[in-house]
Amino acid sequence: MKVLYDHQSFTGMTYGGVSRYFFDLMRSFANRQxxxxxxxxxxxxxxxxxxASFSRHIRYRSLSQVRNVNRVASVLNRIHSLRRIRAGAFDVFHPTYxxxxxxxxLGSKPFxxxxxxxxxxxxxxxxxELGEGLYEIKKKLIERADVIISVSEFSKQEILHYFPVDPAKVSVVHLGTAFGTEQVNGTSLQASEPFPYVLYVGKRGFYKNFNGFFRAIQPVLHRHPDLHVICAGGGTFNSDExxxxxxxxxxxxxxxxxxxxxGLMSLYRHARAFVFPSLNEGFGIPVLEAFSGNCPVILSNRSSLPEVGADAAVYFDPEDDTAIADAVERVxxxxxLREDLIRKGTERLKNFSCDKTAQQTLDIYRTLC
Structure with missing residues (x-):
C-alpha cells in the first residue's frame, strides 16, 4: 500500500504543530516495511x-524573506502535487491541510x-483572521473524505457540532511526540537562565489567552521578585505586549x-512550571513536550487539555484571574507537588507515542484498500 501526502503544511512553515504531526507520522512509516x-x-x-531522508525538496532560506517568494513556492508546490495526484501512483491520499x-x-481515489x-x-x-471562509472549505472536504481523523475526543465532538457528518466516519487518533527521545548535546540542556521562571510555549494571540495569563500572574510576580516568565517561540514581542x-x-x-x-527541551527541564492558558486546543502537543522534559504542568481546564493531561496536571479556569494565579503560586x-506532577507526567506520557499514532493511522488506511 502506498500513501501520498501533499505539500500544504510544509510550504512556508519553518515550524508548527501540523507539520510536526505529519513529519512524525512519515518518520515512523519510514522505519516500516x-x-x-x-x-x-x-x-x-x-x-x-x-x-529527513524521505524528502528531496529544495531549501531556499536565503530567499525566504523576499516578498512573495513563499507565495511562489506554494504555487510551484501545488502544481507538483497536482501532477502526482493525477499520476495516480498511490492507494490513499492524505492532504496535510x-x-x-x-x-x-483526485477522481475516485480514497482520501x-x-x-x-x-x-x-x-x-x-x-x-x-483565524480563517475567514475556512468553514465552507472544511465542510466540502469533510463531505468528500472517506475517513476523518480527529486528534482528540474533544475535537471529534467539535466536528459533530459544527459539521453535518456521520459520527461513524470520524476516528479518534491521539497524537504522540518524539520530543526529547533523540540524542541531543548534553551541554545544550544545561540551565541557560540565571533565574527561576515559568514557561509559556507557542503563539500568544487570539484564543491562546497569553494576555489574560500575564494579567493574572502579575501579583505572583510581584510577590516573588526573583521569578521570571519565558515565552518560547511564537514570534518576538509586539509593541502592545x-x-x-x-x-x-x-x-x-x-x-x-x-x-x-x-533549546526548548532545556527550557522545559529547568522551568518551575509550564503553563498553558489556552481557551481552545484540538490536542495540545506542548503538554506532552513538558511531560518529556520532566516539567510540572499547569493547564487550562478547557477543550482537549484535560483529556491529554488527565491527573498529571494542575488545572484552572482560564478566564478566572484568581484561579490562574493560585494554580501557578501553588505549583x-x-x-x-512539583515532584508528584513530574512523576505523573512521566507515567501519562506512556499513553502517547508517534509509533502508536502511526499504527492506528495505518489501520485506518488499510480499511480503504
Missing amino acids: DIEFELSLRLSNNEYLDQ YHRYFLNA VLTFHDAASERFGDIYP QAMFHNARLDKRVHYRPVTDA ITDEA
Whole structure:
C-alpha cells in the first residue's frame, strides 16, 4: 500500500504543530516495511524535514524573506502535487491541510482528512483572521473524505457540532511526540537562565489567552521578585505586549526565546512550571513536550487539555484571574507537588507515542484498500 501526502503544511512553515504531526507520522512509516509513502514537495524551509531522508525538496532560506517568494513556492508546490495526484501512483491520499485544490484531480481515489481543531469555527466571529471562509472549505472536504481523523475526543465532538457528518466516519487518533527521545548535546540542556521562571510555549494571540495569563500572574510576580516568565517561540514581542510588560513594571522579567528542539527541551527541564492558558486546543502537543522534559504542568481546564493531561496536571479556569494565579503560586512553591506532577507526567506520557499514532493511522488506511 502506498500513501501520498501533499505539500500544504510544509510550504512556508519553518515550524508548527501540523507539520510536526505529519513529519512524525512519515518518520515512523519510514522505519516500516508494510507501507510506502511519498511526500509531494519541491520547495520548503521546514526545519523538521531538514534531515529527513524521505524528502528531496529544495531549501531556499536565503530567499525566504523576499516578498512573495513563499507565495511562489506554494504555487510551484501545488502544481507538483497536482501532477502526482493525477499520476495516480498511490492507494490513499492524505492532504496535510485544508485547501481543496486537489478535489477535481483526485477522481475516485480514497482520501483521509485529519481534523486538528475547530478554532476558526468557534472563534471566527471574534477573530476573523483565524480563517475567514475556512468553514465552507472544511465542510466540502469533510463531505468528500472517506475517513476523518480527529486528534482528540474533544475535537471529534467539535466536528459533530459544527459539521453535518456521520459520527461513524470520524476516528479518534491521539497524537504522540518524539520530543526529547533523540540524542541531543548534553551541554545544550544545561540551565541557560540565571533565574527561576515559568514557561509559556507557542503563539500568544487570539484564543491562546497569553494576555489574560500575564494579567493574572502579575501579583505572583510581584510577590516573588526573583521569578521570571519565558515565552518560547511564537514570534518576538509586539509593541502592545512590550507596553503591557512596561506598564506592569515587569518588562525586565518577561523574556522571548527563539527555540530549537534542544533549546526548548532545556527550557522545559529547568522551568518551575509550564503553563498553558489556552481557551481552545484540538490536542495540545506542548503538554506532552513538558511531560518529556520532566516539567510540572499547569493547564487550562478547557477543550482537549484535560483529556491529554488527565491527573498529571494542575488545572484552572482560564478566564478566572484568581484561579490562574493560585494554580501557578501553588505549583512553584510546593516542591512535593512539583515532584508528584513530574512523576505523573512521566507515567501519562506512556499513553502517547508517534509509533502508536502511526499504527492506528495505518489501520485506518488499510480499511480503504
